[in-house]
Amino acid sequence: MAFETILVERHERVGLIRLNRPKVLNALNSDLIGELNVVLDAFEADADIGCIVITGSDKAFAAGADITEMHALTYPESYDNDFITSWERLSRVRKPVIAAVAGFALGGGCELAMMCDFILAADTAKFGQPEIKLGVMPGAGGTQRLTRFVGKSKAMEMCLSGRLMGAAEAERAGLVSRVVPAADLVSEALAVAKTIADMSPTVAMQTKESVNRSYETTLAEGIRFERRVFQAMFALEHQKEGMRAFMEKRPPNFRR
Numbered sequence: 001m002a003f004e005t006i007l008v009e010r011h012e013r014v015g016l017i018r019l020n021r022p023k024v025l026n027a028l029n030s031d032l033i034g035e036l037n038v039v040l041d042a043f044e045a046d047a048d049i050g051c052i053v054i055t056g057s058d059k060a061f062a063a064g065a066d067i068t069e070m071h072a073l074t075y076p077e078s079y080d081n082d083f084i085t086s087w088e089r090l091s092r093v094r095k096p097v098i099a100a101v102a103g104f105a106l107g108g109g110c111e112l113a114m115m116c117d118f119i120l121a122a123d124t125a126k127f128g129q130p131e132i133k134l135g136v137m138p139g140a141g142g143t144q145r146l147t148r149f150v151g152k153s154k155a156m157e158m159c160l161s162g163r164l165m166g167a168a169e170a171e172r173a174g175l176v177s178r179v180v181p182a183a184d185l186v187s188e189a190l191a192v193a194k195t196i197a198d199m200s201p202t203v204a205m206q207t208k209e210s211v212n213r214s215y216e217t218t219l220a221e222g223i224r225f226e227r228r229v230f231q232a233m234f235a236l237e238h239q240k241e242g243m244r245a246f247m248e249k250r251p252p253n254f255r256r
């Protein structure tokens, strides 16, 4: 299927989505979010896809929501049409999703990256929630997710002042899992995505669900949840295959 605002590639069991509005630094408009959601639905339903990577260009992952589309919005339009809800599809994807970020990830771009399961950053990456400079605040999870990633002090400073954070600081603060040279970003992201895609899909999705549960519940409840899911894994053929392969000193085959 051809899209106007994104490019879609398959690399074996990895689905790669490139945000592609180069003239506006991949500003996120409703067409782009709509197309992204179509592909996420398709990858989610496709048993041949085990992991998804979302990236942008060398210059920008995404420089935020499209201000030209948004500027004239009224409050009733924003509220009645449930503006932003369609953005959240990404946060409900059950398969693992990696954000590979080079250049600007600002406003809604930073929020989109934070909806992914982890962020791999190029050394050129710059993260920020500069909405306050536009007379608004983050609206797609920025005040909540950024605070959970980097803590109150840094999140407050970034949201209140609009200051951008470079890749090294983002790694120190725990916003990104790793920083790699910009030239290697997509190949590194595809490599780690391939590793994940070769695991048991059931186990990968349940692992994701369990890690995410830690954000939403108490430690005791989270540990109880983890225990039940872990115990249930002994009903999976993939558990038998994984442990048998270890004992037989061969790689596991989770594709059966």
Ligand code: CO8
Binding pocket: 023, 024, 025, 027, 028, 063, 064, 065, 066, 067, 068, 083, 084, 087, 104, 106, 107, 108, 109, 130, 131, 134, 137, 138, 139, 140
């Ligand atoms: N929206 C629309 N167009 C944009 C955006 C944007 N967010 N960002 C950049 N562009 C456009 C510029 O207008 C420019 O277009 P043109 O060439 O026609 O003038 C082109 O992209 C290139 O940009 P610059 O010339 O400004 O490039 P620089 O390298 O000088 O600067 C910056 C790069 C610093 C990234 C600068 O473009 C900038 O500050 N952009 C705006 C960043 C921003 O404020 N982002 C937050 C937007 S608000 C938001 O995301 C709210 C999300 C809440 C959820 C919304 C749900 C829908």
